[in-house]
Amino acid sequence: MSICSLLGILLNLTLLFLAIFKSPETIKAYSAILINVSVYNIISSITQFLTKARLIRLDNYIVVVSNGFCNASETTVCYTLFAFMLHAFSHVQWCTLLSFIFSYIVLRSGKIGWNTISLLLLLIYTPSVIQFIAFLLPSDHLNPHKIIGTTPLSSFAIFYTVFNMSVTPIPIIIAVFIIRFKCIQFLSENNQHLQEDTRKLHKQFIKSITFQAIYPTLFAVSGLIFLILQSYDRSAIVFEFSIFIIFALMPVISPLVYIVFIAPYRKTILTLTKCQKTK
Template sequence: MIDLISLFFLSFHTFAAVIGITLNGIVLFLALFRTPKTIAAYTTILINFAITDFLACFTDFFIQMRHIPAGFTMAYMSRGLCTLVGPHFCYLIYSINLGFVAHGLWSLLLGFSYRYYILFHPAPTRKMLIIAIMLISIPSIIQITFLWADDDADEMKRILMDRFPEYELQNATICGTINIMEFSAMFTILHMTCPITPVYITIWILRKKIIQKLVSNSKDMSAKTKEMHKQLFEG
């Protein structure tokens, strides 16, 4: 019988993943087939973000991970469909999921940077935007080293059972890292946590500056330019 905490995590992951998959599927469809010509170049960023977020939600639904820290050991208990294959497969999908989540954060920053950039310069070409997307994906690609932090599943389960004897882990799908201080794990942890606050502060500053610029120059802008910026903010 499933316990209340596990039921909560299962329900939360399922609900969030289904909503995310649905909404990003809609955004992707609109970006591909219903994009106004005034923001055609921005579609490249929008498609990148929609695909990234869609895959992040899909992989999360597939793994439904619960984190269990134990000192310098970090364990992950999965209740998703990946359990039908095994713990190492769950860890593989989780590593891919983290890459999508991290890339989504940088993609969000790129979107606001683009909106600010075009206030002062001509809109960059689609090729330039693709290059920018490739550049911001580098840290997430480096995160592939996280795969080397996948330690023996039986040993991970033994550590957790010794540390938390009250947990029912005998039939659980457990994977994780025995020592998170190793580079393969630590780089991913730092990349997933440290940029969050600076990135969102930067986004807030950019958004404020964009609005100020639009308000101050609203009288001098053509109707086409106003419509473009309006659609960018709606996007």
């Protein structure tokens, strides 16, 4: 998981650079979403590296165990980092849906303002903030070595977190593919009215965010694993770690998709790579 976390930080720093400095004019406004995605992926990678958490079921409680560097600090620091990590993952998931909404609005109206993007980002950030606050408030912070906190299974924090990170991915995936269909339909119907470069860029863009649908899909899988974990009287170690192995892969997959499928980003990386080889 440490390797994935470090790789996630590196790839998302690369995406952050590309989004700020190498975004073509046609998707310039979208760079605000990409900056959000890369920043929160970096946050999730750093916090995961520091906590190296696992979940254990103990009677009617979920116990959060840390094997990371944050153990050197107070227990509340580890637990706060853990809650912040979950909220960062949640926000990136909602950004996937916003990506398609952005694409559809741009296709229909031709442009979208920065104020609109900022408002939409604030709106989709709300569920993640609520999750972060809810996850902190009812928790009992323990301090026997690596145990950083416990939360009752019946608590609002667990219910809301499971709902936000395991149930909402399903309607998000459905919405993503509905909007994707409408975007492709619009491109087909207006094929002759769009410039070739614009049409190609939109197709590449739609392809990249289609692959981003793997993000909420992985959330749904991790949610299923969490539910399986609850069906055991005692925790199965394979399930305890598998949730966070999936989480570790998410910040690696997400920037790779954008870098590979958005041509200006891909060309920039290839150009930089060639320059390094010639040196």
